[in-house]
Amino acid sequence: MQREKSRVVIAPCSTYDEEEVYRAMKCAVELLGGIGAFVKAGEKVLVKPNFLSPSSVDKAVTTHPAVIRGMLRILAEAGAKEVVCGDSPGHGTCKAAAEKIGLSTGDLFGARIGDMSQEVHVKFDEGMTAKEFQFAREVTEADALISLCKMKTHALERITGAVKNVYGLICGYRKAAGHVKYPNAGVFARMLADIHRCVKPRLHVMDGIVAMEGNGPGSGDPVPMNVLLFSKDPVALDTVFCHLVYLDPELVPTNTQGAAMGIGTYNIEEIDICIAKEGREACSITAAELQKRYGNADFDVDRKGTKKTLLSRYAETMRALAKRPVIDEKRCIRCGICVSHCPVPGKAVSFKNGREQPPVYDYSKCIRCYCCQEMCPRHAITAGKKRRRDL
Numbered sequence: 001m002q003r004e005k006s007r008v009v010i011a012p013c014s015t016y017d018e019e020e021v022y023r024a025m026k027c028a029v030e031l032l033g034g035i036g037a038f039v040k041a042g043e044k045v046l047v048k049p050n051f052l053s054p055s056s057v058d059k060a061v062t063t064h065p066a067v068i069r070g071m072l073r074i075l076a077e078a079g080a081k082e083v084v085c086g087d088s089p090g091h092g093t094c095k096a097a098a099e100k101i102g103l104s105t106g107d108l109f110g111a112r113i114g115d116m117s118q119e120v121h122v123k124f125d126e127g128m129t130a131k132e133f134q135f136a137r138e139v140t141e142a143d144a145l146i147s148l149c150k151m152k153t154h155a156l157e158r159i160t161g162a163v164k165n166v167y168g169l170i171c172g173y174r175k176a177a178g179h180v181k182y183p184n185a186g187v188f189a190r191m192l193a194d195i196h197r198c199v200k201p202r203l204h205v206m207d208g209i210v211a212m213e214g215n216g217p218g219s220g221d222p223v224p225m226n227v228l229l230f231s232k233d234p235v236a237l238d239t240v241f242c243h244l245v246y247l248d249p250e251l252v253p254t255n256t257q258g259a260a261m262g263i264g265t266y267n268i269e270e271i272d273i274c275i276a277k278e279g280r281e282a283c284s285i286t287a288a289e290l291q292k293r294y295g296n297a298d299f300d301v302d303r304k305g306t307k308k309t310l311l312s313r314y315a316e317t318m319r320a321l322a323k324r325p326v327i328d329e330k331r332c333i334r335c336g337i338c339v340s341h342c343p344v345p346g347k348a349v350s351f352k353n354g355r356e357q358p359p360v361y362d363y364s365k366c367i368r369c370y371c372c373q374e375m376c377p378r379h380a381i382t383a384g385k386k387r388r389r390d391l
């Protein structure tokens with residue numbers, strides 16, 4: 001029996017004007033059946049943006065407040081009983097991240113910003129790779145989860161999108177420890193897919209109005225892509241992101257492992273790409289048409305690599321080992337955040353030469369999880385290559 005296609009709705013939008021973003025989001029959600037298809041009146045909803053760390057809006061590290069408010073407004077109209085907006089950042093607190101992007105003032109349409117720091121142990125016997133999680137309490141209290149991810153590059157998984165966004169449901173430093181337990185891109189992607197199988201997010205939205213390219217997910221460069229993406233299928237949504245930036249979806253572990261574990265598809269023949277424009281009939285387009293209209297072939301993302309064969313697995317491992325984290329001494333302020341976030345017992349980065357000098361790496365211990373690179377507040381760490389803008 002033919003698999004029903006996964007619909008991915010694209011809403012073109014080149015501004016973060018709150019009214020325009022709200023209308024684009026409303027129009028797109030209608031093409032997926034309307035918000036009522038995802039949330040029933042009276043339900044408790046957790047809205048999970050990407051708050052990697054407290055960063056100003058112009059850095060494009062977090063989901064934009066206009067996209068968050070747009071969803072909170074739509075949920076308020078749907079009669080959701082209690083709406084909490086929250087993410088457990090890799091560094092800092094959820095409230096600090098929300099404040100930094102101006103969400104602690106202005107209308108939240110009856111919702112509140114979650115604390116996301118109290119952990120609850122959840123057993124998941126059906127897990128194929130991960131059988132337990134330490135979720136933030138708000139995850140276990142919600143009836144429904146809506147994910148608002150950000151279109152960005154990622155040193156470990158190449159991209160971060162709908163599949164990766166659920167890692168912020170894991171509480172605080174447990175995330176760094178997860179990199180030791182799931183020490184490479186493939187097994188880490190399988191753990192993420194198990195989170196999806198466990199919490200079953202109902203709707204995925206990607207903020208791609210301004211994306212992050214290059215040294216993502218925390219230190220890359222903002223680049224306009226002028227689109228919002230919507231889908232029930234996280235893998236299909238990330239696959240359309242890949243096509244927009246001319247990246248082979250099969251090179252992205254969260255796509256291949258997510259599909260293998262049944263949370264979605266990266267086969268473009270099984271994806272219905274649909275354009276949402278206010279007052280217009282929904283129209284489906286091909287991936288080639290999508291690239292022609294909204295694609296960016298110059299988007300700075302790692303496109304190197306070969307399709308999955310035995311040899312390529314070896315090549316992939318060698319490539320990952322080669323992609324060493326490197327500190328730019330001129331940018332480093334010796335804050336020590338990289339050292340505190342290194343999950344490896346005994347640390348693979350330390351102030352061996354004293355606090356006056358930048359930290360140094362012990363690459364023999366380093367598992368290439370790039371937590372240090374993700375958390376450096378000065379964008380001083382790159383994974384294996386110089387920034388395009390520094391060349």
Ligand code: SF4
Binds near residue numbers: 335337359380
């Ligand atoms: S986190 Fe960045 S700025 Fe801070 S010590 Fe490490 S490299 Fe330097």
Ligand code: SF4
Binds near residue numbers: 325343365366368369
């Ligand atoms: S040094 Fe950085 S990349 Fe290496 S294990 Fe530590 S946090 Fe991960």
